[in-house]
Amino acid sequence: MSRLGKLPIKLPAGVSVDIAASNEVTVKGPRGTLNRQFPTSIAITLDDGSVVVQRHADNRFQRAAHGLVRALMNNMVVGVSSGFKKELDIIGVGYRAEMQGKNLMLHVGYSHPVEFLPPAGIAFAVTPTPDKNVRVTVEGADKEVVGETAARIRRIRPPEPYKGKGIRYVGEVVRIKAGKAGKVGKGGK
The missing domain is CATH 3.90.930.12 (Ribosomal protein L6)
Incomplete structure (x- = not known):
């Protein structure tokens, strides 16, 4: 059983x-x-x-x-x-999000803003965080639709591994890679 x-x-x-x-x-x-x-x-x-x-x-x-x-x-x-909610942080210099009616406008490093339309039964909220980033909250009654919508928003600009810029879930840990090793001058020094 x-x-x-x-x-x-x-x-x-x-x-x-x-x-x-x-x-x-x-x-x-x-x-x-x-x-x-x-x-x-x-x-x-x-x-x-x-x-x-x-x-x-x-x-x-x-x-x-x-x-x-x-x-x-x-x-x-x-x-x-009581409903379900997922929260996403947008991290990066110049990266921001804003509401335009019910739609979510994302400015995440592309040459154009990305407009994201909410599915039926989903509401967005945008709030600033204390560390000068932006937090997007996805709320709704259907747990599957809330999770899928949050995943589709994250997919627009996933966090990159060198500086950590992008859209990530709150509490998600992004492993940061080391950059290139510095060049040694001529003569082997």
Whole structure:
């Protein structure tokens, strides 16, 4: 039995779950609505203010899907109640970000600013940091979309290994390489 899969998911106040016969689950809360289709071999039931995930058999697929379905359901409940966020730091001389309506404008060393449109359900926030860099916050209810959007922003200018300039996650450690060794003058000195 999956140790994670057998744990019930407690529903916070203001969150409702609707389970269709085809195992399509809709979760509604203060931060939005999420739906997802789950395999019919996994049983999802409501039981006294919590969601319970059970498997019908003990074959390899159902053992693998049991914990996964429970984790995805938990992410949906947490997403519509409190939401998810990822933070990115933009580091480099002259590198900056600004909001233009709902769109994110990135000035990261290219000859033109890069405009990044938010997917549905995603909001951006730009704040300065104490060390004169810029922090971009990606927020939303769907954990997968928040993570993918943050990864797409980072991909615009990933951190380079010599000076560390670029876009990186908060807390990400970038290993800095040593530059070229200095030349020795003529005559072997």
